[in-house]
Amino acid sequence: MPILRSLDGYAGSLAQRVYGTLKEAILDLSLKPGAILRKGEVCATLGVSRSPVSEALARLASEALVDVVPQAGTFVARLSMEEVREGAFLREALELAAVELVAGAATEAQLIQLRRSLRLQEALVEDADVGGFYAADAQFHEMILSFTGHRRLPGLSRTAWVHVDRARRLLLPEPGRVGETLEEHRAILAALEARDPVAARGATRTHLRQVVTRLERLVEARPELFA
Amino acid sequence: MPILRSLDGYAGSLAQRVYGTLKEAILDLSLKPGAILRKGEVCATLGVSRSPVSEALARLASEALVDVVPQAGTFVARLSMEEVREGAFLREALELAAVELVAGAATEAQLIQLRRSLRLQEALVEDADVGGFYAADAQFHEMILSFTGHRRLPGLSRTAWVHVDRARRLLLPEPGRVGETLEEHRAILAALEARDPVAARGATRTHLRQVVTRLERLVEARPELFA
DNA sequence: GGCAGCTAACATGCTAGCATGTCGCGCACT
DNA sequence: AGTGCGCGACATGCTAGCATGTTAGCTGCC
Structure with missing residues (x-):
């Protein structure tokens, strides 16, 4: 798991902060396009449970920044x-x-x-x-x-x-x-x-x-x- | 809780079906604008747990169709x-x-x-x-x-x-x-x-x-x- | 040596229960 | 009687564990 900036510096609910952290990492390419993004790893890295991570990923998916494949994995969207x-x-x-x-x-x-x-x-x-x-x-x-x-x-x-x-x-x-x-x-x-x-x-x-x-x-x- | 059409007829994950059901009810005004929308009631009515309902409500909130007030309640958006x-x-x-x-x-x-x-x-x-x-x-x-x-x-x-x-x-x-x-x-x-x-x-x-x-x-x- | 099938590990989606903060009602006080 | 305060009920947010389906690797067979 690439270095993920801590949640500090973001406001609001945990889900919102996770969203901000992930989005920033995706946008500045420190999360490589095409890379797999395991929920479990994100949870462990940020020290939160899976619900806020799921909600954050759902929002990112609606912006097409990640691809969630049911029962398979979540991937950082490739540059397109x-x-x-x-x-x-x-x-x-x-x-x-x-x-x-x-x-x-x-x-x-x-x-x-x-x-x-x-x-x-x-x-x-x-x-x-x-x-x-x-x-x-x-x-x-x-x-x-x-x-x-x-x-x-x-x-x-x-x-x-x-x-x-x-x-x-x-x-x-x-x-x-x-x-x-x-x-x-x-x-x-x-x-x-x-x-x-x-x-x-x-x-x-x-x-x-x-x-x-x-x-x-x-x-x-x-x-x-x-x- | 007003009559909510069952999940049948919608495809995809539970969350998506709950989203469709709620959205339809909000759009055709069978869920009255300004009414409170208790997650627990929705869960009981549709027979699902709270995670898919939460995800559905998050999506509806992003479209401004519901207002989620943290720790207070969820409300159907008023006509504006x-x-x-x-x-x-x-x-x-x-x-x-x-x-x-x-x-x-x-x-x-x-x-x-x-x-x-x-x-x-x-x-x-x-x-x-x-x-x-x-x-x-x-x-x-x-x-x-x-x-x-x-x-x-x-x-x-x-x-x-x-x-x-x-x-x-x-x-x-x-x-x-x-x-x-x-x-x-x-x-x-x-x-x-x-x-x-x-x-x-x-x-x-x-x-x-x-x-x-x-x-x-x-x-x-x-x-x-x-x- | 290559391919097909199987098995096991593991991904997400869902369920159920706990922690935290808010709102409203009732009571005591002014 | 009106007002301020406190408590109780209850809303959402989060945590932890189970069910379901996929993928990758290994093994056995051709």
Whole structure:
């Protein structure tokens, strides 16, 4: 059993903490795709019983992060370009609908929040704080989604994106990408400020397709990674 | 405990059958919104233990069909116009993205399937078979979603729509609505045949907003239904 | 030497009972 | 009479052990 971070640092019921621990390990590939994931071992490692583990695995199965084969075993899902494409499609659908709505309905206060986030992103780029920038990036997108007024939308978008996020670990960092990302965010904000839904959709679509394009190139170059 | 249909007729594990039984009862309002849903009673009624019931309730909670309050109780979700709007937004986002994609990529074989479905719908309208028509309606939409090639899309769309579907039980049948629905389907298919993504989006949007519009009128007339 | 069948180990799914925290009712007090 | 407090009943969450079905390896046979 690979090293599994302890439950500390996660909140809520045991099942929820087990879920968080396992999900993180799957997403950062410390649990290898295709590996068997024995419930008994997880129980022993984390020091909990099998019910919370079962519930956590059920949730992960509903996100297609693990495959549960009845009476046979539970396996970490393999990287799948199919899943990546589907996840990207879903997030794109949600986020395009969101920017379209927000372009027509954003309040001044909301625009101010977005501008502030952009200023923060600029500072992080100047400081070359890549980790911080990606956090601000995620927050920027979540803001837009939450401005629709739909509470569960940000979470759904995150869930849709998990397979893309996992596959992204295989990409090497590309110098200058953060700067381009910042520029794309500027274009989205500009379209929102102009209250132009079509431009907002276009800018968002362009932005979201960057990662997937790079992944498509990767799968072409090294198809064995997506067995 | 209201009458709960037996597990027979559902396939898969016990948990899955319990899930199906409960979901059906919640959706057709035979489990009253706001009612308490005791695990123990469900176990006794269905003759199963608490693990499968717990798993089923966890899934229902993730769809916001029940509220689980730790150490307090489980409650059938109340009807909520918020949830209806969010569900409608989600399905619209997914289905607009789907028709846009399909308009550009549909094969002739797929168009033939859709035309065949429309012919079936016409026959059902002529025979005034409303139930059959709604089944064909659902199938028509599922076809379009599946033509994107994304396997889980139809299921996600169904899940998104559950709150709308539940609230729809409150609407009285409206004479002539099936005819209008058929006409709207014709418009969607026409746009797909013309390979016109913009028109397809427009026709789909118009179509999907019909139910929500009627629900908005209902909540205005009888707000107490959505406590 | 290769293949088929069997057996044994072991995976998950389910059942039953214990620990923990909450809510509501009743009683005493103000 | 109204209010605050305390206790009891009971809800879910968790733990531990049993039933069921699969898989892999070994053995015997061809």
